[in-house]
Amino acid sequence: MASEQGKGIWKSARGKGRRTPKGRQLDDGALADVRALLGDAPRRRDLLIEFLHKVQDAYGHLSAAHLRALAEEMRISQAEVYEVASFYAHFDVVREGEAPPPSLTIRVCDSLSCELAGAQALMQALQDGLDPKEVRVLRAPCMGRCDSAPVLELGHNHIDNATPQKVQEAIEAGETDATLPPYEDLKAYLQGGGYDALDALRKGGDWQEVQAKVQESGLRGLGGAGFPSGTKWGFVRGNAGPRYLAVNGDEGEPGTFKDRYYLERVPHLMLEGMLIAGWAVEAERCYIYMRDEYPAVLEILRREIAALEAVGIAPAGYIELRRGAGAYICGEESAMIESIEGKRGMPRHRPPYVAQVGIFDRPTLVHNVETLHWVARICREGPECLNSTEKNGRRGLRSYSVSGRVAKPGVYLLPAGSTITDIIEASGGMAAGHTFKAYQPGGPSSGLLPASMGDVPLDFDTLQPHGTFIGSAAVVVLSDRDSAKAAALNMLRFFEDESCGQCTPCRVGCEKAVKLMQAESWDRPLLEELCTAMADASICGLGQAAPNPIRLTIKHFSDEV
Numbered sequence: 001m002a003s004e005q006g007k008g009i010w011k012s013a014r015g016k017g018r019r020t021p022k023g024r025q026l027d028d029g030a031l032a033d034v035r036a037l038l039g040d041a042p043r044r045r046d047l048l049i050e051f052l053h054k055v056q057d058a059y060g061h062l063s064a065a066h067l068r069a070l071a072e073e074m075r076i077s078q079a080e081v082y083e084v085a086s087f088y089a090h091f092d093v094v095r096e097g098e099a100p101p102p103s104l105t106i107r108v109c110d111s112l113s114c115e116l117a118g119a120q121a122l123m124q125a126l127q128d129g130l131d132p133k134e135v136r137v138l139r140a141p142c143m144g145r146c147d148s149a150p151v152l153e154l155g156h157n158h159i160d161n162a163t164p165q166k167v168q169e170a171i172e173a174g175e176t177d178a179t180l181p182p183y184e185d186l187k188a189y190l191q192g193g194g195y196d197a198l199d200a201l202r203k204g205g206d207w208q209e210v211q212a213k214v215q216e217s218g219l220r221g222l223g224g225a226g227f228p229s230g231t232k233w234g235f236v237r238g239n240a241g242p243r244y245l246a247v248n249g250d251e252g253e254p255g256t257f258k259d260r261y262y263l264e265r266v267p268h269l270m271l272e273g274m275l276i277a278g279w280a281v282e283a284e285r286c287y288i289y290m291r292d293e294y295p296a297v298l299e300i301l302r303r304e305i306a307a308l309e310a311v312g313i314a315p316a317g318y319i320e321l322r323r324g325a326g327a328y329i330c331g332e333e334s335a336m337i338e339s340i341e342g343k344r345g346m347p348r349h350r351p352p353y354v355a356q357v358g359i360f361d362r363p364t365l366v367h368n369v370e371t372l373h374w375v376a377r378i379c380r381e382g383p384e385c386l387n388s389t390e391k392n393g394r395r396g397l398r399s400y401s402v403s404g405r406v407a408k409p410g411v412y413l414l415p416a417g418s419t420i421t422d423i424i425e426a427s428g429g430m431a432a433g434h435t436f437k438a439y440q441p442g443g444p445s446s447g448l449l450p451a452s453m454g455d456v457p458l459d460f461d462t463l464q465p466h467g468t469f470i471g472s473a474a475v476v477v478l479s480d481r482d483s484a485k486a487a488a489l490n491m492l493r494f495f496e497d498e499s500c501g502q503c504t505p506c507r508v509g510c511e512k513a514v515k516l517m518q519a520e521s522w523d524r525p526l527l528e529e530l531c532t533a534m535a536d537a538s539i540c541g542l543g544q545a546a547p548n549p550i551r552l553t554i555k556h557f558s559d560e561v
Helices: 028-038 045-059 064-074 078-085 112-116 119-129 164-173 186-191 196-204 207-217 229-237 258-263 267-280 295-310 333-340 369-381 420-426 484-498 504-517 524-537 541-545 548-556
Strands: 104-109 135-140 152-154 157-159 243-249 283-290 319-323 364-368 397-404 410-415 436-440 474-479
Touching: 028 045, 028 064, 045 064, 045 078, 045 319, 064 078, 104 119, 112 119, 112 397, 112 474, 112 484, 119 135, 119 164, 152 164, 157 164, 186 295, 196 267, 196 369, 207 229, 207 267, 207 369, 229 267, 229 364, 229 369, 243 267, 243 333, 243 369, 258 267, 258 295, 258 369, 258 397, 258 410, 267 283, 267 295, 267 364, 267 369, 283 295, 283 333, 295 319, 333 364, 364 369, 397 420, 410 420, 420 474, 436 484, 484 504, 484 541, 484 548, 504 524, 504 541, 524 541, 524 548
Parallel strands: 104 135, 243 283, 243 364, 283 319, 397 474
Antiparallel strands: 104 152, 152 157, 397 410, 436 474
16 A cells, blocks of 8 residues: 555555545534534434424525534434435425525415415415515415415414415514414413312322223314224233323314314313323323424423423423424324434334334324313313213214314314204304305315215214214315315325325325326226225325225216316
8 A cells, every 4th residue: 555646645546545435524614503503402313303403493494514414413324314304394405506495485375275265376476476586485285274264384474364465564574483372371270270180190099090081081082093092091001111102293184273273272281181191101201293383382382391390290301392394194193203203204014003112112102182182171070071962972072173165264162963064053154155065074084075965973983984084173164166176186186295105005196196186087997996006005094095085076076077
């Protein structure tokens, strides 16, 4: 081995020696930036997404140099960092030589309720009227504000019933941060008897008695699956610890906004319910996974978790708040767990189930936000707060998120046996000039039903005979001015965008379905064959339920397709 004359570079073969190691080189300035942002936080692998948020928030994008520095600081490969950063919609990865995005981003919701309210025209007006060098205008999935459609997010500030004029005024005023609504804080909640039930249980309660009370109430999972809530506790307790609890706050089903509604008003009902459930399964830690589209809720939870720790109701570090990054698939419980672990949010193959192998491969109890809201109420008021209400042979209450062509969109707490006729009546009737035509009973996964099926109770198990389900009770009402065919296409475009890409039936199936549905007349036999393949072979509920809008539109609105 010899030194190349005058260069001091050693080589062992012909040609020039390598001056640097292979791959992207570490930039000292970028490393200093990353270290300053991370501070004294532990460099744990599961915090990768939280750290990516810190860089994105500070610089407006994720440069190649910062991604390289983050990999160095966390002692993981650049490939791991890149695959996670590029998976989520709210991270902007910028390579060398590429221009970073403008400092201001506007995300315009184009899900069904907003499309009915004119989102496409709004987006076009903004694209035509704003300087693309200063402001980036993007289409985005549901933001959980369907009751005030059309909606957009200016930075982190949501503008309800948005117009180009409102947007321009907000830009000029620099209103790009989330506005916190008035809500019941810890002090007010304690004055009303809050956390008394938790305190009594901690001093001498029997978890099986609480479980029996929850089961007696009839409470079922309100994220959409509808599994009996108390039963889960026994499954998790039956596995050796350590155990964890995860709160699914990734309310991404278009048309759903009930969880945001409660968290922006009475967040401590959910927090007390979470601590009661955590006590019941002896959870070592509770994780709250909250979607990034809810910046106000994230700030409320940060403040109130800190308040709980300050008074000793929750030990420091017992509750970890995790921020999603724009991925509908993370509403699926195993995909959410993957994201909590700092990975791409891709559903796991089951079995094993998360009650056995969840976060960090430990038994994990997963509950939806509203489910825990009711756990707290059941422990405070007794199971009668749910099971004493009966309608159309159904017991309990449901929080219906109602939007579309109704006079007063919003969240309505009604008997679980309510029909769409009852829900429209509670919402002030149809909007002026509109005649009821169709409705989406539980988000795009549930498809469309005609107005003629207005006497079906919207509850668990009542819709399955009709080829659909209640899901998260995201009700969108269509009128005689709307096209069922166009609505179904809107739903499939959403699934096409949000498929995680892991399995071919879903990834390719959604794409092919959108292309076929854009035709003037649908190829029904080919679409049915595609629907069968997707429903039978997809890994998770996204691909399995995506055919519902196609099948129900063909069945009930055949004249349009």
